[in-house]
Amino acid sequence: MATVSSDTVTTRKRKSWSKELVILTIQTRHLNGKILNPQDLQREDSSLLAAGRRYFGSWANALQAAHVPPIRRHWAMHHRRGYWTNDLLLQEIRRHAANGDPLYAHAMQAIDNCLVSAATYHFGSWADALEAAGFDPDAIRATRRHTAASVMEEIQRLLRSGAEVGDTVVRRHDYTLYRAAQKFFGTWQKAVEASRAELRAPRATE
Structure with missing residues (x-):
């Protein structure tokens, strides 16, 4: 029975990637609250990391192409997989509220995108996370009157x-x-x- 070498498997994996697939995979991981910092990604999905660097020149460029905010150093160091718990997420949401930060989703994406992603992953949606933290999502939305x-x-x-x-x-x-x-x-x-x-x-x- 013929065997397939690891080099052959690696080559096939490389051929399966495209710029579009790299972007889609990054966006999917981002929306699901999964890690995207290169240190942890090297262990979890080195093929994606290598493809991102190959097609875009650097992992930071790949994130930019996927419209995902760059990974901040302190998040990469301290907020690894398994860091977040429901209680910690609720505590962080309340801390932002106490600081006077706007709690609607897109404002929080710019302020603390990792929190939004993790809360969405753990609670199903940002609105559900807000409700679990004791806030009324509808009331938060109603405070905004757009022109x-x-x-x-x-x-x-x-x-x-x-x-x-x-x-x-x-x-x-x-x-x-x-x-x-x-x-x-x-x-x-x-x-x-x-x-x-x-x-x-x-x-x-x-």
């Missing part, structure tokens, strides 16, 4: 922070912003395009 300008400002803040702005993700995590974008711009995609265009436009100098 066309505020929609663009919010999207631009997300773009600058590297947060995911795909249609499905935003509809799931920040429906209030999504509906406001539809109201003022027709579709979410048009709102994103308008926000990107304004960011790229050169500013007039005095």
Whole structure:
């Protein structure tokens, strides 16, 4: 019976990757709250790490292509797999509330994306995590009253922070912003395009 060498298996794995598959895999891991720092990923999915570096030049570039915020050093050092517990997640949510941070999903993605990802993974959604922490998700959403300008400002803040702005993700995590974008711009995609265009436009100098 013929055997398959490890080199052959590695080659096949390499051929199975593409830029699109690398991006999709990163985004899926991100949404499921799974680790993406290179130190732990080397042990858990070295094939993905190698493919990301091969196609994009570096792992940081691969994360950027997938619209996933870069891994902060302190998260890579202290928030490894198995770090989060339900109690710790609720404690962190309450700490952010005590600090006066806005608790709606997209704002928290920019402030503490690892917390949002982990809470979504453990509780099923950010809204469910907020409710478990003693907050009313509907009341938090209701405090926001959008205008066309505020929609663009919010999207631009997300773009600058590297947060995911795909249609499905935003509809799931920040429906209030999504509906406001539809109201003022027709579709979410048009709102994103308008926000990107304004960011790229050169500013007039005095």
